[in-house]
Amino acid sequence: MDAQRVIGVDLGGTKIACGVVDRDGAVRMRRERPTPTASQNELLEGLDEVVEELLDDGVGAIGFGIPSRIDQRSGRTLSSTNIPLEGVDFRDRMSERFGLPVGIDNDGNAATIAEWRFGAGRGVRHMVMLTLGTGVGGGLILDGRPYRGSIGAGAELGHMVIDYDGPPCQGTCRGHGHLEVLASGTAATAAAHAVLGGHATARQLVERAQQGDAAARNALAEIGRRLGAGLVTIVNVFDPELIVIGGGFAAGAGDLVLEPARELALSESLTPTNELLRIVPAELGPEAGLVGAGLVAFEALDAAA
Numbered sequence: 053m054d055a056q057r058v059i060g061v062d063l064g065g066t067k068i069a070c071g072v073v074d075r076d077g078a079v080r081m082r083r084e085r086p087t088p089t090a091s092q093n094e095l096l097e098g099l100d101e102v103v104e105e106l107l108d109d110g111v112g113a114i115g116f117g118i119p120s121r122i123d124q125r126s127g128r129t130l131s132s133t134n135i136p137l138e139g140v141d142f143r144d145r146m147s148e149r150f151g152l153p154v155g156i157d158n159d160g161n162a163a164t165i166a167e168w169r170f171g172a173g174r175g176v177r178h179m180v181m182l183t184l185g186t187g188v189g190g191g192l193i194l195d196g197r198p199y200r201g202s203i204g205a206g207a208e209l210g211h212m213v214i215d216y217d218g219p220p221c222q223g224t225c226r227g228h229g230h231l232e233v234l235a236s237g238t239a240a241t242a243a244a245h246a247v248l249g250g251h252a253t254a255r256q257l258v259e260r261a262q263q264g265d266a267a268a269r270n271a272l273a274e275i276g277r278r279l280g281a282g283l284v285t286i287v288n289v290f291d292p293e294l295i296v297i298g299g300g301f302a303a304g305a306g307d308l309v310l311e312p313a314r315e316l317a318l319s320e321s322l323t324p325t326n327e328l329l330r331i332v333p334a335e336l337g338p339e340a341g342l343v344g345a346g347l348v349a350f351e352a353l354d355a356a357a
């Protein structure tokens with residue numbers, strides 16, 4: 053099969069983004085719609101509809117980036133923190149329904165692969181990515197290839213422990229003081245409530261900080277230092293040459309969060325990795341998840357050839 057285009061579907065907690073993706077990462081016929089979260093059936097039907105809209109004879113495979121833990125051996129979604137998707141033989145279901153090879157991956161992995169191939173990570177062999185959004189996702193490129201662990205459920209970098217006695221983690225996670233609850237956009241919303249009151253948003257907190265408000269700047273710097281603490285662990289464990297920070301909250305807050313994170317990560321991690329390491333913002337923006345889903349589809353297409 054020599055199809056040069058696939059359908060990529062980036063399933064998020066609030067919206068589904070999808071499109072037709074070429075081998076060079078270009079996206080055409082982009083579509084977006086709210087994620088149906090009332091039930092698992094509605095969610096699956098919503099996914100069917102967006103694929104059907106884009107499907108034609110030239111499409112060779114379909115790839116899904118999903119905010120779930122996945123067993124890659126069976127193609128089953130094990131559990132999801134923020135959407136109703138649990139215990140579904142997802143890859144088989146989609147492959148049977150559409151008669152095409154189907155690839156699935158965790159959304160953090162998909163974004164990581166996209167940044168590695170076409171974004172901030174081009175040309176590196178050892179890279180870690182973190183995405184700061186509603187939660188904290190991430191992925192690993194180790195020795196020049198994506199690393200997904202023994203069953204394919206890795207790497208949930210957002211659930212690393214920063215403070216074992218800290219606040220309960222989000223959604224279905226039973227841990228405490230995880231990076232996800234301390235350095236996500238949701239954490240920034242909580243900080244906005246504390247600093248600006250009642251209904252303030254993370255975006256307003258960032259705006260106030262950009263205007264020079266000391267309390268707002270301190271709150272974002274504290275989130276940055278928590279992120280930095282997570283980065284120290286990542287640097288010491290993986291010895292990466294590059295760390296890429298993406299996700300909507302990170303893009304909005306920029307150096308207000310990234311600079312304190314960088315400072316703590318580089319000063320407290322082991323030498324000489326910290327002298328060689330670069331910590332940079334992602335380059336593909338919200339498109340990373342969709343492009344990554346497309347690359348996962350090409351992986352399935354090439355494996356089936």
Ligand SMILES: [Zn+2]
Pocket residue numbers: 210211221222225226227228230232
């Ligand atoms: Zn957690």
